Amino acid sequence: MNKCSLAVDIGASSGRLIAGYLEGNQLKLEEVYRFENKLIKHNNHYCWDIKSLFQEIKDGIHQCLEKGLQPESIGIDTWAVDFVLLDEFDQLLTDAIAYRDSRTDGMMEEVFEIISKERLYLETGIQFQKFNTIYQLYSIKKSNPEILNKTKSFLMIPDYFNFLLTGKKANEYTNATSTQLVNAFTKKWDKDLLDQLGINKEMFQEIKPPKTELGTLREELVAEFGFDMKVLLPATHDTGSAVVSVPEEDDTIYISSGTWSLIGVENSFPICITKALDYNFTNEGGLDYRYRFLKNIMGLWMIQEVKRNYDDQYSFAELVDLANQSTGFWSKVNVDHDRFLLPDNMIEEIQKYCEETEQQIPTTPGEVAKCVFDSLAVSYQTAINQIEEIYEKEFKKINVIGGGCQNEMLNQLIADTTNKEVLAGPVEATAIGNIVSQLMTLGELTDISEARKMIKHSFEIKQFVNK
Numbered sequence: 075m076n077k078c079s080l081a082v083d084i085g086a087s088s089g090r091l092i093a094g095y096l097e098g099n100q101l102k103l104e105e106v107y108r109f110e111n112k113l114i115k116h117n118n119h120y121c122w123d124i125k126s127l128f129q130e131i132k133d134g135i136h137q138c139l140e141k142g143l144q145p146e147s148i149g150i151d152t153w154a155v156d157f158v159l160l161d162e163f164d165q166l167l168t169d170a171i172a173y174r175d176s177r178t179d180g181m182m183e184e185v186f187e188i189i190s191k192e193r194l195y196l197e198t199g200i201q202f203q204k205f206n207t208i209y210q211l212y213s214i215k216k217s218n219p220e221i222l223n224k225t226k227s228f229l230m231i232p233d234y235f236n237f238l239l240t241g242k243k244a245n246e247y248t249n250a251t252s253t254q255l256v257n258a259f260t261k262k263w264d265k266d267l268l269d270q271l272g273i274n275k276e277m278f279q280e281i282k283p284p285k286t287e288l289g290t291l292r293e294e295l296v297a298e299f300g301f302d303m304k305v306l307l308p309a310t311h312d313t314g315s316a317v318v319s320v321p322e323e324d325d326t327i328y329i330s331s332g333t334w335s336l337i338g339v340e341n342s343f344p345i346c347i348t349k350a351l352d353y354n355f356t357n358e359g360g361l362d363y364r365y366r367f368l369k370n371i372m373g374l375w376m377i378q379e380v381k382r383n384y385d386d387q388y389s390f391a392e393l394v395d396l397a398n399q400s401t402g403f404w405s406k407v408n409v410d411h412d413r414f415l416l417p418d419n420m421i422e423e424i425q426k427y428c429e430e431t432e433q434q435i436p437t438t439p440g441e442v443a444k445c446v447f448d449s450l451a452v453s454y455q456t457a458i459n460q461i462e463e464i465y466e467k468e469f470k471k472i473n474v475i476g477g478g479c480q481n482e483m484l485n486q487l488i489a490d491t492t493n494k495e496v497l498a499g500p501v502e503a504t505a506i507g508n509i510v511s512q513l514m515t516l517g518e519l520t521d522i523s524e525a526r527k528m529i530k531h532s533f534e535i536k537q538f539v540n541k
């Protein structure tokens with residue numbers, strides 16, 4: 075049986091269990107199990123099928139023994155901001171409502187009437203996304219206050235899966251920062267903010283950093299799987315784990331490219347200056363209390379929705395090929411407009427935008443895809459200009475990580491648009507960051523620098539330069 079550490083990486087569009095182990099000075103991966111993730115509609119809200127996702131995690135763990143793998147540890151990471159609320163009997167009080175749901179429409183503005191935008195940013199350093207946890211909780215307080223009164227435990231999505239595995243409750247630090255309720259300097263729940271919002275402080279759990287050993291499996295799960303393992307906390311915010319695995323450290327801007335494009339740099343301190351606020355950058359928590367100074371760009375969500383609108387007739391690779399053939403099409407959209415957050419039909423929304431802005435309207439799949447990719451490249455350039463303005467320096471390299479780094483047309487567009495060296499890879503950056511964090515906890519790796527050097531020599535990194 076091969077000893078390994080198991081990463082459970084669940085993104086907004088897909089989940090995977092990936093086993094990792096050291097072989098000499100290389101990190102070896104084995105994909106154990108992959109499954110789809112998607113929004114479901116329930117009780118008139120967009121939700122995550124949290125029960126099915128946990129069953130997928132268990133099904134993936136069962137696959138390990140069949141593949142001759144003996145995991146000695148497991149770590150779970152998912153998308154940010156979303157959570158569940160448990161009552162005194164540890165039962166779910168609501169669905170796991172998704173951040174794209176409309177329940178937070180208008181909530182941010184109502185919160186600003188209680189706490190100014192400037193103060194929120196100065197204390198938390200977190201970007202203003204209408205779906206941040208703070209606004210989700212405020213919407214519950216307004217519409218169903220009795221739910222918050224019954225709530226004994228607030229657990230973010232990975233925290234909840236960890237609870238189901240171990241019976242232990244904790245809020246992991248990197249993901250907790252995405253709530254916009256953690257103080258950027260104390261790294262604790264900001265009790266003053268919670269008091270001012272009238273949200274009960276007692277439901278929040280102790281914040282624990284990545285590289286914490288949370289516990290081991292519940293007895294009934296040991297019996298089910300036939301083995302026990304340590305449940306460790308990686309950076310449970312998927313982007314937090316992805317950034318751990320960015321091989322290039324100096325003078326590099328990363329783009330964690332998946333459902334969202336998270337573009338930024340790694341810092342040892344939070345940047346909460348007015349310009350960062352004006353440009354809506356965030357200071358999410360990272361491994362070893364580093365900071366992820368980044369911003370959300372709408373990302374490949376748009377092409378995911380285009381693919382769905384075409385009834386999945388085309389693969390992502392085929393859409394890229396068709397876009398490459400649409401060389402004469404140049405219309406672009408503002409990808410970061412709220413209208414693209416959850417439109418009824420992404421293709422029609424893009425066409426409406428082009429009509430409203432008196433641009434050529436995309437009609438073929440290739441033209442629609444090219445419009446998405448060209449528009450993303452423009453948004454990346456804008457964010458890079460803002461980062462360089464704030465840092466008062468020029469960054470030489472861009473490291474694209476995650477599934478989106480397989481989009482070679484977009485990688486080339488980024489190189490052509492920014493005139494910077496683009497490094498593409500690793501694809502499974504999030505799972506890799508999750509695994510190396512576990513290996514550090516187990517003492518098999520010393521620190522993040524050693525991990526990054528090993529990652530750089532373990533995975534293919536492609537280079538793109540301005541043609």
Ligand SMILES: Nc1ncnc2c1ncn2[C@@H]1O[C@H](COP(=O)(O)OP(=O)(O)OP(=O)(O)O)[C@@H](O)[C@H]1O
Pocket residue numbers: 084085086087088089153312331332333334374375377378390391394476477478479480481482
């Ligand atoms: N062969 C491919 N060619 C081009 N693009 C691809 C290819 N495979 C995947 N992609 C892109 O990668 C994206 C998925 O990236 P990734 O798997 O990192 O997302 P995820 O982990 O499911 O979601 P999240 O971003 O929430 O973590 C797809 O939306 C698609 O645009």
Ligand SMILES: C[C@H](O)[C@H](O)[C@@H](O)C(=O)CO
Pocket residue numbers: 085086152153154155173203311312313332333334336370
């Ligand atoms: C909702 C968040 O902005 C989102 O999860 C983003 O942080 C991310 O990590 C996408 O993978």
Ligand SMILES: [Mg+2]
Pocket residue numbers: 083084085086312332476504
């Ligand atoms: Mg992902």
